[in-house]
Amino acid sequence: MTTLVTGATGNTGRQVVAELVRRGESVRALTRDPAAAAGKLPAEAELVAGTHTAPESLDAALKGVTRLHITVTAGLAETGPELVRRAVDAGVQRLTVVWGGWVGPVEEAVAASGAEWTRLEPQEFMSNTLTWTESIRNEGVVREPYDHPSALVHEADIGAVAAVALLDDGHAGRAYNLTGPETLTPRERIAILSRAIGRDITFVPITHEQAVDRLMATGVSRADADYVVGWYAEPTDDATTVVDTVEQVTGRPARTFAQWVDEHAERFR
Ligand SMILES: NC(=O)c1ccc[n+]([C@@H]2O[C@H](COP(=O)([O-])OP(=O)(O)OC[C@H]3O[C@@H](n4cnc5c(N)ncnc54)[C@H](OP(=O)(O)O)[C@@H]3O)[C@@H](O)[C@H]2O)c1
Secondary structure, eight states: OEEEETTTTSTTHHHHHHHHHHTTOEEEEEESOHHHHTTTSOTTSEEEEOOTTOGGGOHHHHTTEEEEEEEOOTTHHHHHHHHHHHHHHTTOOEEEEEOSSSOOHHHHHHHTSSSEEEEEEEOSBGGGGGGGHHHHHHHSEEEESOOOOBOOBOHHHHHHHHHHHHHSSSOTTEEEEEOOSSOBOHHHHHHHHHHHHTSOOEEEEOOHHHHHHHHHTTTOOHHHHHHHHHHHHSOOHHHHSOOOHHHHHHSSOOOOHHHHHHHHGGGGO
16 A cells, blocks of 8 residues: 655655654655655655646656545645546545645545545644744744744644544544644743743744735745734634644644654754
8 A cells, every 4th residue: 555645845744754654654755856855754755756736747656556645735726626636546545635724625626536535624833933943043032923822733743643544444534623732822832942942032023014024025925924924813713722633533642842842942052
């Protein structure tokens, strides 16, 4: 049984690859740049060149694949439904998808695919904290528009839930809201980070518009930047309510933010 993972070098995709490899599965990791990806993923994973936003070029990558994990990225709303059709035609029987933050054309195509599917609906990723590395390292500050509460989820837990849904029975037709074990605001995250790296870190408020501009400067569209900063301004109930889905699905408690910080502390020093 071989699984193709799209977005395999990303925050969540690499965790899906790692977990499947840990469980002894045959994994194909899709990347636009295999040279850059080399060394970032477990050696047992087979790197395959391509992009999921060009599904017509994925025939070779899909050959012999019965499981597919889709990471929704920019551009996939247009081509994702075609990817799903081709994958099912090629023999994929089970699909998992990490949503783009809402149920759009790709997520709908997965649910209508006729294959077994599971949709992962993580709330805010702990890895978003990595956007603070430079300002903490260089200035000892974090600039955010809001001190919003968020039940952040560890990317490894998203990978673990995806692997269970891909490999074990009983998860077909389910949409899993995924959170971590606690709700934290940026100031509370800063306090945990500060203790871990042994340095004071100051929270510096910025305006809503400055936060939107900062995201757009990284290549994010105006609509997506408005969505993300709007989400911080008025967090949804799902974003602030801890659920135990990770533990229910994997049998292990969700990882804490303190654990995530232990794993990444060097990057903030
Ligand atoms: N951050 C959050 O808090 C949060 C919360 C909920 C949902 N989400 C959503 O979760 C999804 C997964 O996020 P992630 O952080 O795991 O993804 P990611 O790291 O941003 O991207 C995953 C990989 O996809 C490939 N990729 C990126 N843009 C692409 C494009 N335009 N066309 C084709 N391939 C592209 C890249 O791999 P290669 O360069 O190797 O090809 C990249 O490493 C996203 O849709 C995100 O919006 C995020």
